[in-house]
Amino acid sequence: MDHMNTIELSYKDYGSVCTFSPDNDSLNEESSDELNISERKKNLSDNLSKDEDNKVEKYIKLENTKKIWAGTNEIIFYKKKDLLELNKIIYKCDDDKEINVSSNSKVLNLNNNNLTHLDFLNDLLNHIYKTKNLESSIIYSNIISLDISFNKLELINNDILMLNNLQVLYLHSNKIENISEIQKLQALTNLKKLTLENNPLVNIFNKFYRSFIIHYLPQIKSLDFQEITKIEKNKAGIGFNMHKYKFNLE
Structure with missing residues (x-):
């Protein structure tokens, strides 16, 4: 994961998949006509609960990534990890x-x-x-x-x-x-x-x-x-x- 070139984040409001490249500030939108918005929301929720690769913790260690744009996604699985409090x-x-x-x-x-x-x-x-x-x-x-x-x-x-x-x-x-x-x-x-x-x-x-x-x-x-x-x-x-x-x- 540390050497990923792109991060793919499901954008729940617009029924599309947004791909971010750390080397430029552009977002490429791939339209999907096969699934309606409600179905995509359900699939997103199911995937987030099952797929470890969708968790934010998998992304926060990408040192070479300059920016992550996640739109209005709801980050529901992030938890504090290895924080050293005084x-x-x-x-x-x-x-x-x-x-x-x-x-x-x-x-x-x-x-x-x-x-x-x-x-x-x-x-x-x-x-x-x-x-x-x-x-x-x-x-x-x-x-x-x-x-x-x-x-x-x-x-x-x-x-x-x-x-x-x-x-x-x-x-x-x-x-x-x-x-x-x-x-x-x-x-x-x-x-x-x-x-x-x-x-x-x-x-x-x-x-x-x-x-x-x-x-x-x-x-x-x-x-x-x-x-x-x-x-x-x-x-x-x-x-x-x-x-x-x-x-x-x-």
């Missing part, structure tokens, strides 16, 4: 600070909590997954997205570096000013998306900030919600070597 809890740290947490097996959100450190991260993860009897190493491997934006973090806690499958890290709007903290993220070899805007280091390094980060973290594909281009990546090393002495960097 569970919200209030976690109480050892210092009695209450933290708003939302998470699932893949995502952990700790944003907007006025956090100054993440020393509690290991305990928090164990608390979240305590009913699943998972080992800590498995728990850390599960997390692919971490949002710790809009806090007061100055340092990158070592527990973050244990999230070995982390792909997305939101660090914007914190208090990080030392670029050596960002260098620690080299350990996250699967990291693809990083945000750092509205941290002091952005102003400290000014126009060199982006190229320095790209140089230090060659594994990332996006920085501050902007895709890193091949030109940027190629120039990052050159720019760093030219200007690192201004900031006593190595």
Whole structure:
């Protein structure tokens, strides 16, 4: 199904079959005089109840399809499937600070909590997954997205570096000013998306900030919600070597 070139949808109001091609925006209508409208409606209903190929779930995975036009068809068989909803809890740290947490097996959100450190991260993860009897190493491997934006973090806690499958890290709007903290993220070899805007280091390094980060973290594909281009990546090393002495960097 993933490589279908066309999607055929029965159009119940006009007694016709509409064929959509993802490569152009036209719809080709094939008239049928053999069945009247009432018979076609009955056949459509029968087919939808029996034929697995008519279910919407079969179509939603067509990544190459740009547009699906279904007219006034009634979608009656679609159901939520494999949706990862975030569970919200209030976690109480050892210092009695209450933290708003939302998470699932893949995502952990700790944003907007006025956090100054993440020393509690290991305990928090164990608390979240305590009913699943998972080992800590498995728990850390599960997390692919971490949002710790809009806090007061100055340092990158070592527990973050244990999230070995982390792909997305939101660090914007914190208090990080030392670029050596960002260098620690080299350990996250699967990291693809990083945000750092509205941290002091952005102003400290000014126009060199982006190229320095790209140089230090060659594994990332996006920085501050902007895709890193091949030109940027190629120039990052050159720019760093030219200007690192201004900031006593190595």
